[in-house]
Amino acid sequence: MISQNLHMFVLAAPLLSGILVNLLGRLSRRWISVLTLGSLGFSTVGAFFVLLRVLAKGSFHYTVGNWTPPYGIELLVDPLSALMLLLVSGVAFLASLSALKSVDQELPGKQHVFFTMYLILVAGLLGLVLTADAFNLYVLLEITSINTYGLIAMGKGRAPLASFNYIIMGSIGACFYLLGVGYLYILTGTLNMADIASRLPAQGGTAAVATAFAFILVGLCVKMAFFPLHGWLPNAYSLAPSGAGVMIAPLMTKVTVYLMARVFFVMYAPWQSTGHQGVHPLVVWAASAAIIAASALALSQKNLRRMLTYIIVAEVGYMVGGIWLANAQAITGALLHIVNDSLMTLCLFLAASAIVYRRGSLDFNHLGGLYRSMPLTMAAFTVGAFSMIGVPPTAGFFSKWYLILGGIEGGHWEFVVALLVSSLVNAVLFFRIIEFGYFPTGEQAHGHGHGELAVQEAPLQMVQPLILVAVALIAVGLGSGWIVNDIIRLVVPGNF
Amino acid sequence: MKKIALLATLITGAILLYSTKDFAPWGDPHSPASVHVSNVYIEKSVEQTHVPNIVTAILGDYRGYDTMFETVVIFSAGMAVIGVLRRPKE
Amino acid sequence: MIWQLDLLILTLVVVCGIATITVKDLLGASVIFGVYSFLMCLLWAEMGAVDVAFTEATVGAGVSTVLFIAAILRTTRRSKD
Amino acid sequence: MESILSEIVAKYNYWIYVILMMIGFYAMIGKRNLVKKLLGMNIFQTAIILFYVSMGVKRGGGIPIVDKHEALLHGVNPAHIDNPVPHVLMLTAIVVSVSVTGVALAIMQRIYREYGTLEEDEILEKIER
Amino acid sequence: MTMASSYSIAPLVVVLLAMLGTIPIMLSDKRPNLRESWTLLVAVGQFLLVAAMLPKVLAGGEYVFTIAQVLPGVPLQLRVDAMGMFFALVASFLWIFTSIYSIGYMRTLEEHGQTRYFAAFALAISSTIGVAFSANLLTLYLFYEMLSLSTYPLVTHEQNAEARASGRKYLTYILGTSIGLVLPAMLITYSLAGTLDFKTGGILAGVGSPEVLSLLLVLFIFGFAKAGIMPFHGWLPAAMVAPTPVSSFLHGVAVVKVGVFSILRIIFDIYGPNLLFDLNLNVVVTTLASITILVASLVALTQDNLKRRLAYSTIGQLSYMVLGAGMVSAAGMMGGMLHIVMHAFGKITLFFCAGAIYVASGKKYISQMDGLGRRMPVTYFAFFLGSLSIIGMPPLGGFISKWNLAMGALEAGQITLLVVLLVSSLLNAAYFFPIVYRGFFAQPAEGSSLDEVREAPLLVVIPLAVTACCSVLLFFFPNVFIDLAKLALGL
């Protein structure tokens, strides 16, 4: 029974300990780190075993409360969701190591509130990964959003304003999604995704179904900051406290993309394949435009974290385009990219957080001589940057490979070009940073050497996860053949 | 800006309204929404949970998972407001 | 279900909705929003959704409005649009 | 013309919901005042709730509370009870909406503390300065 | 032909040796002697390991090692075949002398950041060997990129504004072309052929239309910008801001040859000479190469900065190798391959000499070097030998490769190419001899005194003397390389 419920414990651990952090965390600072690391560590290990079990015994359906599926809320544990489970909990675990340190510095006296929200956010993300119920998805989406609003607004200066804009945009997205679900419900009478999918083809190609999907997908696009709807993201992510940024930035958009893939595979594609004209080429074009535009915007930034947020927007374009190309290669690429991009973003944001911890700022002109003063951080940053650019054997190369192959296969050359252009732009962006870090700035460079710039690495607790992620990036890159063959290929639906 | 907003609003509204033409007539007891899952709740919930208020039965049990997260949403909101607004005591 | 009543409330709801977003005084707008919520709650009660109506009465017309008013009193009631 | 009219009459609830939704949506994206945006958000959400509640209505249906003993003995005819599922969903949605409103109002106060105004354009002006 | 290929971890060890060598080098930051011992140890060890694999390869065998199966049909795989061995032997052998030279050079000039320098150097050589031992295009691409990135700190070693600008230019060219041209070309190749393995005779025969294949070839040739085919040569003169050992080894041997080597791999093992010939693509290759040879030689004439002149000379010489491959005649291809070795030894000598002159006198410009040869006879004599080899005079190694190239041109019946070879050899002579002449016979300019100039330190002079001697020896004993080239070309 334990093994059958294991994924629920993976979810419940951060949820319960999140609430406990609020109770006990105010008593002592020690409880916070014990509970946070303990629960997330447990979740990571648990998720790993869930993945092993799914790979060994196949995917399974789980109904909360022991009701038969359309009546109770169904959860789906398949290789992909198990992988995402591991990804979310693992990333959250690593991020929390760094967050524990930076929150002490940035938000003294509010640690317990911060980590309550942090853990509940993780639980919400884990729930999103598992759910197979359209309305449950909405509730969980709101959980993650509301905690994100709170976490971001805890930042300084303009952060509340950014968070407010995020609330407005996020609410629009959520409302659209809810409307779409309502339309589907009125047409089919059920909220279970698989059940909806089985009853939709009977509806035929009515305008109502199309509208429902349009609203669901637009809603998700707002939440994932797909290009023309991305306005809220750069400010929100760059102004958040660094402890929140390290977790939100890698996970939020990626999980939403995963949800879009779920909606696409489970509900949209079966309906669409019953003979209605698809909008696929349109979305792929939009994704290509998104990639190019976001890359161009990233070029004009003067702050490391802001630059990274625009790259996130571009990466969302990668994944959306990959999914909507709707051939096996591209979908493989998109799903692999979800994993890779989370890790890359985590790596870069952890590095940014470590730099902020020591330097206090991420403006480009404050980055001088970083390779000298924070060698380990910058080494890991470099690995993350290479992965973003797509240099083998880091992970980023391989997902890009599949995406481009998918683009070639689907005949969408604009997507191929967009990906290549964005790789080039990323190369420019990151080498600019590397150059800033490598060359000392004015006052640091006296004469020839700059030996006086002492090594001043961030605390071990921030560097450790960074090194781990950097290693993971290379390991995932080398193991991408395995991930694709044994996990992702299993979940790409057969009709692609 | 306002014109664009108005335009977007009108388009959204028009799409939503146009698609209502495919819905079953309002109040139809035989619409898909009324015959697929919900009727089973109505017929079976008392038997299965001994709760006469069907809404409570669904809320607390059939879709209790939703409700759990709903509680957590409220809880998070409280935390968020404390985190955003409250000033820590000296 | 009395459709005349239904129609009346629906009309009022729309009027209140428009008033809420057009009134320049934020406090006034919040109060009108409270009325709007209350009318909504009537409407739903009349549609048979008693639980929803009850919740809306306590949450929408009650706590939400109070929170709005509290926030406006802490900030400003001035609005340009 | 007549068909459109009958369509309107048959679905006037949907009409009203769409109108309310448009009001709310417009306020969210068109208005510059933060409180107005939030009021718009609430109107949007109530519009959706109205939509959901409308879909649960059955002609000749009653409220979804039954007599326990009666139900256990004779069963219930679903046609006589309104669809309870949308009600359940909307309870959740209402709670979500008030939570978001609460958080937004708190954040709004922080913004006011920072900039001394709730008008978006004035805030942007202050940021640029 | 039959090849005994054996699964062995040896190639990985060779590649990893230098890569892991960076760790002790970094750790002994504060103890220069220890650090440099590590460097030398790794260099010698690497050469011995490579040499140990030589007999089996000469006997027609191969070593194979798969690191990971990363893409369907495309593993990360190392394979030591004749062609890879050919290149690895040169590179690892010359690294030993470069290390010695570096130690002398860096110590004499008291450069900063020496630890970083040696670490990056080790990484670069590791990537070079990786390129040589790659079993497929993806693996080659991986090490190619690694090489680009690990040489960045070397190019920008000075860390001043000029270095920054050059570094930027370097990366723009190298990364821009590899991401913008090679990557899509590789993807198209994969989607056409379903594999990226290097196979004698090519993998592209029978797939794709001639137009696509032509486009692909152009993408590849320009994409491997390290080979300096014009117009993607601009990075090489810019990269000359690097310390001289870097220029000599990386921009005389490793980096540029990696570019050429990659192009040769493409021509021999992806396209295959036959396909190239059938599609008339060899004309494309030879034309591009000829233009580069002539233009680069002409530009070299105008350069006053010694290192820049050598850089342009390198650009021209690199295209000889591509030209040879493009001739698709046995002797031509053989000449192209051999020129890799001959040019490597010749050019590294010249660069070493330029560095020695700078160390001893601080002079960078040819016009300031009048009469310097009499103060530094060993250096100048080595320079003379090196330039003779590059020009292609007997009894130096360069003659063998040029002779083969000329034979190849005749064999292919392309008299134009023969003319190009002859003209460019004359130009080579024209830009090298004045340097030697002025060094020995011209009088120093008024007001400048050369009295205090002495021969550079021993650690600098010995390597250049050795490489110069090697150039001579290669004329008499080129057999190992000829055998390897024959094996690689399947002759």
Place this chain on the structure above:
Amino acid sequence: MKHLQEKAQSKPLGESLIVQTAVRMMIPFIQLFGLYVIVHGHYSPGGGFQGGVVLGASFILMALAYDLQKTFGYISERTNAILGSTGALIYTGTAALCAVLGGYFLDYSALAKIIPMNPIDWRSMGIFLVEVGVGLAVMNIMVSLFWDISSGGKMDEGL
């Protein structure tokens, strides 16, 4: 408009004897009603949310009629936080407990292993249990929301 606002801020809201007396008399009834709504949620409209909000509203009303300090006398900031967390913990804990006891997540009938009872009755009981949790959480969070928003986080007088 400006001086209206100043006036509103200078004088605490509704500080009048009539209001205060009326509120003082109403509050017990409101709270009783709130409890009734929670407990009677099985049989009539209402449940944890509605009851919780009503209970919270009683404190809000008190804070409006008097000031925040008065409410702290009934429910301190600390108690509020603890109760709120406890409420959420009751729900999630029950859910997890069901799974720990060998049932599915949120399968209340698994609780029969602790107190043997008819599984169907346990479902009814479980619903009650979580409603109480919801009620507690909602009440305290509503109060806390009002405290923070009406005092700008300072927890002083309030409006």
